[in-house]
Amino acid sequence: xxxxxxxxxxxxxxxxxxxxxxxxxxxxxxxxxxxxxxxxxxxxxxxxxxxxxxxxxxxxxxxxxxxxxxxxxxxxxxxxxxxxxxxxxxxxxxxxxxxxxxxxxxxxxxxxxxxxxxxxxxxxxxxxxxxxxxxxxxxxxxxxxxxxxxxxxxxxxxxxxxxxxxxxxxxxxxxxxxxxxxxxxxxxxxxxxxxxxxxxxxxxxxxxxxxxxxxxxxxxxxxxxxxxxxxxxxxxxxxxxxxxxxxxxxxxxxxxxxxxxxxxxxxxxxxxxxxxxxxxxxxxxxxxxxxxxxxxxxxxxxxxxx
Numbered sequence: 001x002x003x004x005x006x007x008x009x010x011x012x013x014x015x016x017x018x019x020x021x022x023x024x025x026x027x028x029x030x031x032x033x034x035x036x037x038x039x040x041x042x043x044x045x046x047x048x049x050x051x052x053x054x055x056x057x058x059x060x061x062x063x064x065x066x067x068x069x070x071x072x073x074x075x076x077x078x079x080x081x082x083x084x085x086x087x088x089x090x091x092x093x094x095x096x097x098x099x100x101x102x103x104x105x106x107x108x109x110x111x112x113x114x115x116x117x118x119x120x121x122x123x124x125x126x127x128x129x130x131x132x133x134x135x136x137x138x139x140x141x142x143x144x145x146x147x148x149x150x151x152x153x154x155x156x157x158x159x160x161x162x163x164x165x166x167x168x169x170x171x172x173x174x175x176x177x178x179x180x181x182x183x184x185x186x187x188x189x190x191x192x193x194x195x196x197x198x199x200x201x202x203x204x205x206x207x208x209x210x211x212x213x214x215x216x217x218x219x220x221x222x223x224x225x226x227x228x229x230x231x232x233x234x235x236x237x238x239x240x241x242x243x244x245x246x247x248x249x250x251x252x253x254x255x256x257x258x259x260x261x262x263x264x265x266x267x268x269x270x271x272x273x274x275x276x277x278x279x280x281x282x283x284x285x286x287x288x289x290x291x292x293x294x295x296x297x298x299x300x301x302x303x304x305x306x
Contacts, residue, residue, distance in 0.1 A: 002265045003118050005072060006033040007047040007141055008125025008134070009102035011081035012055050013250065013297060024297030025055075025062050026083065027102070028126045028157045031251050031298045035258035035288075037067035038302040041266050045118070047072035047111075047141070048134075051080030051101035066302060071114055076104040081127070085250060096161055103132030107140045120265050121145050123183070124155035124257060129175040130162060146182055153185035153264075155257050156192050169195070181212050185264055187219045187257045206230045215271055217264070217278060221256055227286055231278050238282045241290040251298025252289045259288035 008029025015022045030046055037044035046068050050056050052075065059080070063070060081103075084096040121141060128138040145152050156176050163172045176196055180186060186209065190202065199205035202220065209218050210230045218230040227238045263281035267273070292301040 002042045002120060003045065003069075004036055004042050004120045004122065004261060004265060005045040005047050005115075005118050006030070006036070006122040006124060007072075007105075007128070007138060008123075009081055009127045010046070010048050010050065010059055011083050011102060014082055014084045015296065016084065016086050022296065023055075024300065025059055026250070026298045027081070028124050028155070028254055029122070029128075030059075030062075031254035032122055032124055032258040032261070033068050034062060034066040034299050034302060035255055036262050038305060039259065039262050040067055041262055043069055045069040045072050047105065047107075047137075049074045049076045049101050049103075049105040052077050053079045055080040062299065066299075072111055074105055076101045078104060094161075097127070097159070099127065099130070102127050103130065103134050105134045105137050107137035112140075112144060115141075115144060115150075118150060120261065121150055121152040122155075122257070122261055123152060123179055124157055124254070126157040126159050127162065129172055142179065142182075151184040152182075153187070153257065153261055154179040154183040155187045155253065156196065157253075158189075158192050158195060180209060183213065183216055185217050185219075185257075185261065186213070187221065187253070187260070189253060190220060190222055193220050202228065203235055206235060217269065219256075219260070219282065221253060221289075227256075227282055229278060229282055231275055234275065236275060236279060238279055238286060241287050245294045247294055247296055249293050251292040251301070254298055255292040255301070256285045256289040259285040 006029045009027040010030035011027040013024045013026035033044050033046035050059055078100040081100045082098040086094045163169050173196055193205050197205040197208050206218055220228045224240055224242055226240050229236050295301045
């Protein structure tokens with residue numbers, strides 16, 4: 001088994017739909033760590049900070065339940081970060097963040113030394129580029145990965161409620177560039193692809209990214225249509241598996257990238273891997289993501305894995 005670490009936020013998703021309020025454990029990076037742990041083909045580590053309130057006990061249950069290694073988890077004296085999620089008629093989600101504990105994670109010397117056993121890192125935090133100790137740790141871990149030749153994935157997880165003004169959005173785009181240029185595996189939504197390239201034609205946008213990082217596997221998830229992937233200077237398309245019962249799309253992207261990371265690491269995907277092999281693992285990842293949209297919350301589907 002390989003060792004995979006995901007750095008970023010764990011939070012509570014507070015859902016509001018049809019005058020009903022529900023809360024679910026979430027956070028892009030924590031979602032990925034839980035899914036990889038639940039698949040249980042590789043060791044899953046989460047690198048982030050827990051809050052000091054009543055939500056912390058629930059989050060710790062998820063850590064135990066889904067086999068997450070705890071060596072890089074810290075506890076802060078601040079409340080748990082909250083994301084208020086409103087679902088529209090198409091079950092698409094809209095966020096409002098109340099940020100607290102996730103910002104406090106600090107990558108210290110002792111934890112840096114533990115990273116010698118890590119085989120793969122996932123940079124998928126929605127809050128990783130916001131100001132705070134997490135941002136510093138995020139960048140420190142990036143430098144450590146590049147210096148030591150540790151492969152990593154990058155999912156920008158852009159949230160328009162976190163980056164509002166033109167200046168803020170430009171800052172986000174600048175933060176993303178070095179990760180896009182060095183990652184072995186990159187995943188975008190359609191909106192993120194346009195945001196980070198400024199190119200409306202998606203095929204041309206992907207080619208631009210591939211020119212800057214020719215050895216990366218570049219994936220664009222396109223909802224119910226398909227997934228485009230760029231590999232070995234060519235574009236390929238893998239159909240999406242449609243959900244019979246669409247409930248909540250909140251965790252679809254995280255589920256997709258978590259399964260893709262797991263397959264990528266397990267099969268030791270490299271420059272010699274065939275397009276057919278890549279298409280197969282993307283198909284499996286689409287199928288995995290299909291399961292999450294049939295349940296409320298990003299992690300509920302893990303109780304029902306096929």
